[in-house]
Amino acid sequence: MSLLPARVDVVVVGAGVAGLAAARHLHAKSFSVAVLEAQDDVGGRVRTDVVEGFRLDRGFQILLTSYPELRRQVDLDALDVHAFDPGALVMYRNRSYVVGDPFRAPRTFVSTLRAPIGTPLDKMRIALLRSRTLRGDARELLSGSDLPTIVALRRAGFSQKVINRFFRPLFGGIQLDPSLTTSRRMFDIIFRSLSAGESGIPRLGMGALPRQMADRLPGLVHLNTRVANVEGRAVTTADGRRIECRAVIVAAELPAARSLVSLPERASRRAGAVYFAATRAPTAEKLVVLDGSGKGPVLNAAVLSNVAPSYAPAGQHLVVAAMPDVVEGDLESMARDQMRTWWGSQVDAWRHLRTYRIEHAGVEQRPPFSPKRNLAFGNGVFVCGDHRDTGSLQGAMFSGRRCGELVAGALA
Numbered sequence: 001m002s003l004l005p006a007r008v009d010v011v012v013v014g015a016g017v018a019g020l021a022a023a024r025h026l027h028a029k030s031f032s033v034a035v036l037e038a039q040d041d042v043g044g045r046v047r048t049d050v051v052e053g054f055r056l057d058r059g060f061q062i063l064l065t066s067y068p069e070l071r072r073q074v075d076l077d078a079l080d081v082h083a084f085d086p087g088a089l090v091m092y093r094n095r096s097y098v099v100g101d102p103f104r105a106p107r108t109f110v111s112t113l114r115a116p117i118g119t120p121l122d123k124m125r126i127a128l129l130r131s132r133t134l135r136g137d138a139r140e141l142l143s144g145s146d147l148p149t150i151v152a153l154r155r156a157g158f159s160q161k162v163i164n165r166f167f168r169p170l171f172g173g174i175q176l177d178p179s180l181t182t183s184r185r186m187f188d189i190i191f192r193s194l195s196a197g198e199s200g201i202p203r204l205g206m207g208a209l210p211r212q213m214a215d216r217l218p219g220l221v222h223l224n225t226r227v228a229n230v231e232g233r234a235v236t237t238a239d240g241r242r243i244e245c246r247a248v249i250v251a252a253e254l255p256a257a258r259s260l261v262s263l264p265e266r267a268s269r270r271a272g273a274v275y276f277a278a279t280r281a282p283t284a285e286k287l288v289v290l291d292g293s294g295k296g297p298v299l300n301a302a303v304l305s306n307v308a309p310s311y312a313p314a315g316q317h318l319v320v321a322a323m324p325d326v327v328e329g330d331l332e333s334m335a336r337d338q339m340r341t342w343w344g345s346q347v348d349a350w351r352h353l354r355t356y357r358i359e360h361a362g363v364e365q366r367p368p369f370s371p372k373r374n375l376a377f378g379n380g381v382f383v384c385g386d387h388r389d390t391g392s393l394q395g396a397m398f399s400g401r402r403c404g405e406l407v408a409g410a411l412a
């Protein structure tokens with residue numbers, strides 16, 4: 001049990017990327033800070049377990065290097081981000097098709113034209129969507145009329161075929177929303193982020209990101225310290241210790257934050273992920289693999305060791321199967337059954353490493369969706385986290401920094 005200070009300027013509840021971003025801002029401005037984290041390590045939803053030498057992120061996650069807050073708050077070079085190739089490998093009826101971003105991977109132009117993911121008009125519309133979302137300021141994409149993504153895609157003229165074979169597995173996978181009911185605004189933002197930069201994974205796993213952030217808060221993060229009560233200018237831990245402060249920042253995930261501060265309820269997005277060890281990679285591509293049937297339960301997958309060899313011991317491979325909204329039942333069998341239709345009986349020889357069932361992966365972001373929610377709740381209490389902005393690393397880190405700035409201003 002770490003020794004807690006009796007009094008600090010600011011207590012931050014939660015050492016996910018939002019809490020760490022807030023704490024770092026305040027620490028840099030010379031305020032005294034204590035970060036109290038309930039779990040045994042920093043990172044919250046961004047953690048990596050090392051199992052038999054394999055690096056297992058808690059759920060299939062990627063860094064989109066175009067996220068402005070990543071560029072601003074993190075040393076991406078030190079993370080040694082290994083990039084996926086732009087595009088995807090679409091599995092459809094026992095065959096695979098490379099669908100690339102011809103603007104960044106011209107070699108994929110012909111295969112993309114030939115891939116049975118939609119009509120030629122669909123492919124032209126994807127190119128138009130790309131140029132529309134890349135044009136101008138990201139804030140413009142977050143304004144204007146809002147609709148469920150599926151409705152917006154249909155209104156834009158996309159066929160059901162391309163929705164099922166491309167948009168559902170890709171964006172349903174990223175947004176953990178197979179029904180594509182998430183706000184069109186968020187869809188546009190993700191589409192822009194995918195087109196503008198690289199998607200990758202750090203050499204040491206996604207958990208290296210919060211670890212790097214925490215390294216700049218030496219001695220200020222207290223692990224295994226759950227906060228039970230927030231009362232104005234003091235917090236009490238679950239084991240009865242009390243810290244007096246001038247402000248409290250609640251940076252817990254929404255269901256936990258609601259037990260400390262009065263916040264409206266929002267439905268959770270859930271996610272399952274199954275990891276397998278393979279002696280032979282089922283594909284040599286460094287691409288995200290998409291379920292072209294659009295039916296799941298595995299909507300996307302990847303051979304992570306093709307992208308970052310450090311994710312597996314030498315001579316072995318790591319396969320992840322991502323199952324948005326699936327956390328119940330025998331996920332391992334479901335994943336094997338589906339991937340056997342893609343890659344045949346080699347899948348039966350894969351060794352199951354671990355299954356993750358994440359009940360709260362994020363909050364629903366239905367239209368009309370506006371990020372940048374209020375962070376100040378009066379009496380010295382502030383709240384940040386992905387539920388106060390967009391449901392992403394970008395949103396969590398941005399809300400954390402914004403909250404740190406707000407508190408610094410209030411205490412100055």
Ligand SMILES: Cc1cc2nc3c(=O)[nH]c(=O)nc-3n(C[C@H](O)[C@H](O)[C@H](O)COP(=O)(O)OP(=O)(O)OC[C@H]3O[C@@H](n4cnc5c(N)ncnc54)[C@H](O)[C@@H]3O)c2cc1C
Nearest residue numbers: 014016017018038044045059062227252256361385386393
């Ligand atoms: C499976 C999955 C895939 C994802 N994929 C992506 C992706 O590809 N790209 C992307 O940008 N984003 C992705 N995300 C979303 C992203 O991970 C989150 O938006 C972000 O990590 C949220 O950070 P946070 O700091 O707001 O919350 P959290 O990470 O949840 O941190 C909250 C912290 O508060 C702590 N806490 C809670 N209650 C207490 C208490 N009472 N006392 C002390 N501590 C407490 C928790 O233990 C936790 O450490 C994904 C998420 C999941 C789960």
